[in-house]
Amino acid sequence: MAQKKAGEVDAFLSRPDTSFPVVLVYGPDTGLVSERAARVASLSDVDPADPFASVVLMADELEKSIGRLFDEARTVSMFGGRRLIRIKGAGNGKALAEAVTELAADPPADAVIVIEAGELRKNAPLRVGVERGRAAMALPCYPDEQRGLDKLIDEELAAAGTSIDRAGRDALKARLGGDRLASRGEVQKLCLYAHGQGAITQADVLAVVGDVSSETVEEAVDAALAGEARRLPHLVERLQASGVSSYQIQGPLQRQFQQLLSMRQEMDAQGSSAADIVARRRVHFSRAPAMTRALQSWTVEALARSLARIEADILKSRKEAALQQVITYRLLLELSVEAARSRAR
Template identity: 60%
Template sequence: MAQKKAGEVEAFLSRPDFSFPVILLYGPDPGLVAERSAKIAEMSGVDRDDPFAAVTLAADELEKDIGRLYDEARTVSMFGGHRLIRVRGAGAGKALAEAVGDLAASRLEGALVVVEAGDLKKSAALRNNVERGRFAMALPCYQDEGRAIDRMIDEELGQSGLSIDREARDELRARLGANRLASRGEVRKLCLYALGAPSVTEADVRAIVGDVSADTLDETIDAAASGEVKRLPHLIDRLVSAGTATFQLHQNLLRYFQQLQTMREMVERGGEAIGRVVERRRPHFRRKAALEAALAAWPLEEITAILQRIERDILMSRKEGGLALTITQKTLLDIAVEAARLRARGGRA
């Protein structure tokens, strides 16, 4: 079986073995998967700016036309040399899993296929087909933790000729998100800010590295529940960049509407004023107005329907891992549109 353990992947990436022309990278951190895929692409020697030598394909599009992957993988380069085919957003697609299995069974001549996937279970067809393939390699990519975070910090600081004391390092690690690319970007920004100084201080970290994920998560849910449709795309993009997992968004959204349901019962069945119910919850002052707007807009029957919708979408996103982000985005936007409609109608205070 051609696969590496998580701790062996960095060693493989330092000297990739291209006798395995089909390489699968998978894991819960899309930034880490993308970064490692880019490294393999760079070390392949293929000119990634040459459209005749390098091509990037979307997994969901290949599910509709899987013949495209076979064509690209078996096409001889017009000007000689190797070709690079990168497939992004792979998940539970059956057509792609079968095609990758076929390509992995025999040696590809002059082509390298690199597949980027989400977090695949051991039973996932794509992962199984690669692991069993004679000419394929599976590389698990897990989130930055412990030594991996410190190694990345040291790499970036070393390139800038900077050092960092223990307190500043602890503060920096606490502020980095789960997405490898986003985390590296934050550290590079910090290095640029501290350039010329002998070392990075805790004050530098607090001044330049923002812990956006938690605050943005609350903002996103508040915007959806209160009907701020125009703000949502930007907020979702910020969460994705920070590496926030889709299941975290869905779970927090579910919890929010469960609490909203309890509060609305106090209004409709207990006859309490909206302001008093909200005050009893003691929300952060920045969230108070949005919570009041949501509580005023959503009647109990609509909240019940939304809770059922969220639960269905959570189940669907787990079954279709490659579409999890799309499903979550649609959930949030649909809720925001409905909230805006209810507010325009005047709600039922």
């Protein structure tokens, strides 16, 4: 089967095997998917700015007119040489999966096809078609582990001609890892801040690099719980700018609603106040006000319905990878509106 394990992808890209003209890059870390897909595209030696040799197609558009993919794949470059076809936003579309399966089994001459997808289950048709194709390779992308973070940091430090002490590196790694492109951007920002001063220190890291993604996720989840609908658009913008993936929001959101349901059931059974329940559960002081307001707003029945909705939307976002962010952000907004309406009653 033509696939690599997550830990083998970097090694494969450093010594690429050009016998695989169809490459699927997939995973929940959208920044890492984008970065590695760009690397694969660069290995084709095709100028991405040349409109006669390179084309970018969106998966949802191809679902409506899959014939265009075959037209592009079989077209001979006007000035000779290879052609590059990049497909973005792939997921569980049936037409695209069938077309890619066909191209993976019988690839076009002098064409490289790079497909970017979100998280794909093991039995997803697109993933299965690529893994079984004789001329295709599947490259999974998952959030950076510690070794991957060290490599990323070293690359950017070398490019900036600087270094970092041990305490600074540990502090930096603790604030990175949510998304490859966002992490790289934070390290680049740090290098620029410390330009000309020699080694980067822990103080530099604390002054410049904040754990923005996790803090904003918590704020967005709390805003949805407490019915603070007016704050959410700004928080969503920050999440998008930080490169936070949908699964990083969905998990905390689901867990918070599960915790809130348990707390509300305890509150009703014992006749306690919302503040007493929050204090008893030792909720962190920064989140206590939002949880108290949420307990006062939501009923057990409403929380149960919302949990079912969250689970359904998580499943839907797995099936519609290209719409993951839209589904997740809409879910946050609608939950916050429901909470606000409940509090107003």
